[in-house]
Amino acid sequence: MAVDPSVFRTSPIVNFGAGQLNNLAEEVKFLGGEKVFIVTDEGLRSAGLVDRAEAILAAENIDFHTRENPAQEPSVSLINSTADEMREYGADVVIGLGGGSSMDTSQIAGCAVTNRASVEEIIGVHLVKVPGLPNIAIPTTAGTASEVTGNAVTVLNDSSNKQPVISPHIYPDVAIVDPELTLGLPARVTAASGIDAFCHATESFLSTNATIMTKMFARESMGIILDNLPIAYSNGTDINARTGQMMGALLAGYTLANAGVTIIHATAHVIGARYKVPHGIANAICLVPVFRFYAQKVPGRMAELAGPLGVSDSVSDPQDRADHVINIVEKLVSDIGIDTRLSTYGILEDDIPEMARLTAESERLQLQSPAQATAEEVESMLRAAF
Ligand SMILES: [Fe+2]
Missing domain, CATH: 1.20.1090.10 (Dehydroquinate synthase-like - alpha domain)
Structure with missing residues (x-):
């Protein structure tokens, strides 16, 4: 059987299994993080998952700032304002905690920050020129797999369609895939x-x-x-x-x-x-x-x-x-x-x-x-x- 040439990309570090969230502080330190920006959604605070992640960082005296976006697919303007907040805070590591929307928002915004670009300028294929802020993806649903993809999606402001940001720089540096986080999913x-x-x-x-x-x-x-x-x-x-x-x-x-x-x-x-x-x-x-x-x-x-x-x-x-x-x-x-x-x-x-x-x-x-x-x-x- 002929084997064709191909390229296979994925996130380099994947922590998988029940309880792996406990590795969060260690992974932040591995990435050199001192000011951690968490992107999540409002529903996960009430589900107790944001508190768990924050407590793990606090126990290791790691400074963090949490932004809770509405639980919906992110518009271009929402990701732009998330990137502005990352710049203001001086984030050096970004965590996307949630479903695809939170992870994608963290990945696109982190790339917008380091590329000194607006989201509009990096929508498309290979328009991200330099790596984004170091990213840790923590899925709380078992579906989108944004934790291991180089494709993050935004909804155009006029809602006419969705558009992806596709780039090898979109892949998170670390994924923490912990099925315990999905136990409470409806x-x-x-x-x-x-x-x-x-x-x-x-x-x-x-x-x-x-x-x-x-x-x-x-x-x-x-x-x-x-x-x-x-x-x-x-x-x-x-x-x-x-x-x-x-x-x-x-x-x-x-x-x-x-x-x-x-x-x-x-x-x-x-x-x-x-x-x-x-x-x-x-x-x-x-x-x-x-x-x-x-x-x-x-x-x-x-x-x-x-x-x-x-x-x-x-x-x-x-x-x-x-x-x-x-x-x-x-x-x-x-x-x-x-x-x-x-x-x-x-x-x-x-x-x-x-x-x-x-x-x-x-x-x-x-x-x-x-x-x-x-x-x-x-x-x-x-x-x-x-
Ligand atoms: Fe999908």
């Missing part, structure tokens, strides 16, 4: 973030950028998520399921960062930006319609998902194997209680053609997709989900 957040991770694993497996290394992580990830997500959803205090789900999301992050996602995420970004539908829910809505499209266009590629998802070898026809995959995915989405009808989330039927047009124009994700979709094809996927 079931609906467990479901939404979990299906996001499942999309990262499966989409990046199908991506035209997939390599032997990314497929290895993706294969492992999708099986772990399939086994653990329904349990973590129905019994949130099951630490074994939470740990499995956190590992599944982490592995999905490795492959997401290096192979990228496809039309599910392209459509979900448009829905999420226009209607404030949570990212994972928007992915769940698009997941099965896009997989049906792929099963039609590239059944052989879809059939490759069958083995990792446990389809028996006795099913040999690629089309049959692709159909089994779709049944398994439909069951997963239903087992975790996500309503996948667009109409439930206030999406207007008249808006579907425009959303389809914007999705079809997502050039980067279209190129990564195993089959490219026209605006008309995206429109029929969205109509199927209405």
Whole structure:
């Protein structure tokens, strides 16, 4: 088998496991931090997680300043004001504590500070010229995997779409991936973030950028998520399921960062930006319609998902194997209680053609997709989900 040249990037240090948050002060010292800026969201203070992180720093006499942003995907102006506060405080290490929004905000703002730039100037691919402030990412959901990706997302101020800052400098220097931090997550957040991770694993497996290394992580990830997500959803205090789900999301992050996602995420970004539908829910809505499209266009590629998802070898026809995959995915989405009808989330039927047009124009994700979709094809996927 020919092995193509490839590049694999990830965060250099990953602390994984229950209780690993206790390594926080040690990791701050490793990065030379004396003035630590924590980016988090308001909900995590009441959940007690911010207090835990602060207490660990205080016990080691490390100076810190905490900014609690609203718990929503960050706009360009919100990240700019976070960067201003980092400059004012003189931060030398930044911590992103929370879901993707807090981690992404900390990463983009930390890069804006060292690059003496506004967020607008670094949106895009490889526009970050020098490394950001040293960054520690601490996820409190098992989904976005921002702790190991070089892609951080912001919502444009006019809410028309989301735009990424993509750069090797976005990768955090240290990740602390502690499943104990997810024990208190509500079931609906467990479901939404979990299906996001499942999309990262499966989409990046199908991506035209997939390599032997990314497929290895993706294969492992999708099986772990399939086994653990329904349990973590129905019994949130099951630490074994939470740990499995956190590992599944982490592995999905490795492959997401290096192979990228496809039309599910392209459509979900448009829905999420226009209607404030949570990212994972928007992915769940698009997941099965896009997989049906792929099963039609590239059944052989879809059939490759069958083995990792446990389809028996006795099913040999690629089309049959692709159909089994779709049944398994439909069951997963239903087992975790996500309503996948667009109409439930206030999406207007008249808006579907425009959303389809914007999705079809997502050039980067279209190129990564195993089959490219026209605006008309995206429109029929969205109509199927209405
Ligand atoms: Fe995602």
